Amino acid sequence: MSIVLDARGIGMSFRNGDELTEVLKGVDVTLQSGELAALLGASGSGKSTLLSIIGLLLRPTTGSITIAGQRVDALSETDRARFRNQRLGFIFQFHHLLPDFTATENVAFPAAAPAGRMTSAMRQRARDLLDRVGLADRMDFPATRLSGGQKQRVAIARALMNNPALILADEPTGSLDRLAADKVLDLMKEVNRDDKATFLICTHDESIAARCARRIMVKDGRAEQVRTQQQLELRG
Amino acid sequence: MMFALTVARRYLLSNPAQTALLIAGVALGVTAFVFITALIEGLAIRLTADVTANSSHVSLEQEVRVARVLPGPAVNVQSVALVSTFQRRQIRAWGPTVALLRSQPLVSAISPQISGNAFLVKGEAVAPLAVTAIEPSALDAISPITTKLIGGDADLGADGLLIGAQLADNLGLSPGQPVLFRTDRGVDRLLTVRGIFRTGLLNLDERVAFLSIRTARPLFRLPEGMTNIEVKLHDPGQARAFAAFLRDATGLRVTSWQERNTTLEGALFAQAQTGTLIQIFSLISVLIGIASALSLSANRRRGEIGIMGAFGVSRRFIAAVFVLQGLLIGMVGAGIGCLTGFALCSWLATLTKADGSMILPIAASQGRYLTVFALTTLGAVLASVIPARSAARLDPLEAIQQ
Ligand SMILES: Nc1ncnc2c1ncn2[C@@H]1O[C@H](COP(=O)(O)OP(=O)(O)O)[C@@H](O)[C@H]1O
Numbered sequence A: 001m002s003i004v005l006d007a008r009g010i011g012m013s014f015r016n017g018d019e020l021t022e023v024l025k026g027v028d029v030t031l032q033s034g035e036l037a038a039l040l041g042a043s044g045s046g047k048s049t050l051l052s053i054i055g056l057l058l059r060p061t062t063g064s065i066t067i068a069g070q071r072v073d074a075l076s077e078t079d080r081a082r083f084r085n086q087r088l089g090f091i092f093q094f095h096h097l098l099p100d101f102t103a104t105e106n107v108a109f110p111a112a113a114p115a116g117r118m119t120s121a122m123r124q125r126a127r128d129l130l131d132r133v134g135l136a137d138r139m140d141f142p143a144t145r146l147s148g149g150q151k152q153r154v155a156i157a158r159a160l161m162n163n164p165a166l167i168l169a170d171e172p173t174g175s176l177d178r179l180a181a182d183k184v185l186d187l188m189k190e191v192n193r194d195d196k197a198t199f200l201i202c203t204h205d206e207s208i209a210a211r212c213a214r215r216i217m218v219k220d221g222r223a224e225q226v227r228t229q230q231q232l233e234l235r236g
Numbered sequence B: 001m002m003f004a005l006t007v008a009r010r011y012l013l014s015n016p017a018q019t020a021l022l023i024a025g026v027a028l029g030v031t032a033f034v035f036i037t038a039l040i041e042g043l044a045i046r047l048t049a050d051v052t053a054n055s056s057h058v059s060l061e062q063e064v065r066v067a068r069v070l071p072g073p074a075v076n077v078q079s080v081a082l083v084s085t086f087q088r089r090q091i092r093a094w095g096p097t098v099a100l101l102r103s104q105p106l107v108s109a110i111s112p113q114i115s116g117n118a119f120l121v122k123g124e125a126v127a128p129l130a131v132t133a134i135e136p137s138a139l140d141a142i143s144p145i146t147t148k149l150i151g152g153d154a155d156l157g158a159d160g161l162l163i164g165a166q167l168a169d170n171l172g173l174s175p176g177q178p179v180l181f182r183t184d185r186g187v188d189r190l191l192t193v194r195g196i197f198r199t200g201l202l203n204l205d206e207r208v209a210f211l212s213i214r215t216a217r218p219l220f221r222l223p224e225g226m227t228n229i230e231v232k233l234h235d236p237g238q239a240r241a242f243a244a245f246l247r248d249a250t251g252l253r254v255t256s257w258q259e260r261n262t263t264l265e266g267a268l269f270a271q272a273q274t275g276t277l278i279q280i281f282s283l284i285s286v287l288i289g290i291a292s293a294l295s296l297s298a299n300r301r302r303g304e305i306g307i308m309g310a311f312g313v314s315r316r317f318i319a320a321v322f323v324l325q326g327l328l329i330g331m332v333g334a335g336i337g338c339l340t341g342f343a344l345c346s347w348l349a350t351l352t353k354a355d356g357s358m359i360l361p362i363a364a365s366q367g368r369y370l371t372v373f374a375l376t377t378l379g380a381v382l383a384s385v386i387p388a389r390s391a392a393r394l395d396p397l398e399a400i401q402q
């Protein structure tokens, strides 16, 4: 097992006028390849902030980040964008599918845009991924004609398109009902198990977190491991 | 770039009604541009044609000869003056000049003339005349007279005279009648009114008379020379340059029709300026339309643009999507605008008044279609740069969180 994510001493302060809010006060997170981890914490504890920093969408005040063996915290804006495109996958609370494109085109988009064209190989991979997330019969549907759960599954397929080293999900089930939420998590666990894809899932939903093998709690600006019942028992 | 074009097209087709409206706005502006350009060009062509059809394009006459008194130690500077030598102004060697003119392919007609002043005397009544003496064969060379005759004929013969309708009225003259002709050289002769013309211009119909050069020579005491040579060109637009050439070649005073009609020139210039202003405004309104429509679109698609950014789609790609939308709108709108502009102008050109003349002197072929197409397309691209930049600069995280 290799280390996919090694974030060390992540600190983040926001300035609101004269007031400086320290949201993260030196967070360390390490993920092994093939792990599926939940990032837990109360609303406003800094989960999204941490996830955005790891996802290279936000620059931390302090700390270093290594993803798939590459130091990424000092990369230029262009290089960060390229790294996101090639090595990271994102799933957000709101799917943000492109409404003028079909499910297949949405999934293939992260590959097509940098290449400058959508090849038939990209389409084929997008179709395979849609098949994988159970949308074989919706491949050519416009994104707008899918249900909320279906859209989120398209978003998962899209996150997988470029075969990322790490998939970051921010409240992926936050806008879904219980049933759809469970299905989306099932899907992520399945992909994690079958493809050895590494997931970091941010959630404030305990029942979702309870089903993740590893749980990290963000609290008072720091992250700590939450030992699951299973792990505690193993340690005896 | 190909894929950015696909995305741009998809964005435009996503709201067909809105895109159609935007394109219609661009097309309307371009149509206005084409219309105003064709109208102003048409007006200029008509005014120029009106002026050049009935007058010579280049006139040659003898320079006024002046003797200069040079200042020197013995001469007070105050007394330096231009002094006419009081010689008769005539072109003595007009033969070689006419030969030179004949050899020029630009020239369409040449009329050597004797111009002078005279009076027509009938009983107590005396009427001043501006006399033009010409070769009878060249009567219509500069301005068609034969077609304007309302009485008699154009056969000048040895003692014939053509006068205007107003003058004939004033003196109670009709074709075939003799009348006393007195020149400013003090020579009297009885001439016969052969024909009466009506140009519709009062000062011509009241003042102008034509006779043959042979008749005029003794009357104006000019046994061999000509006072002026009038020239028509195939293309009146060449008159200025051709006049300059003739000036050098002959040493005569050469005047182009433009120099004789500076007020027309000024009017045409002012008109062209007005046209340019309208053209600029119609283009600017087109560009503002495109810029604001694309800005709205970029704003509405913040979330999508944010997710593209999160997935590492380059800023250049996002900017290209918007610039290409501007390009497509500009090209399609300008294309449609050129077509409708041409159709509109062609249709307007067919509308005529009762007398067969155009209601609007529009020149449909002068719409500067290529210029407006290029300007609109280029302008559309420039107008889309602002929304393209703001879209490309969106912070993905901010855009997604909203
Ligand atoms: N761009 C920002 N500017 C100022 N404060 C921010 C910004 N982003 C987040 N915060 C603050 O940081 C804290 C953590 O936010 P967030 O990471 O979104 O929490 P969570 O995702 O755990 O609910 C909150 O108090 C929030 O107000």
Ligand SMILES: [Mg+2]
Pocket: A047, A048, A049, A171
């Ligand atoms: Mg959050």
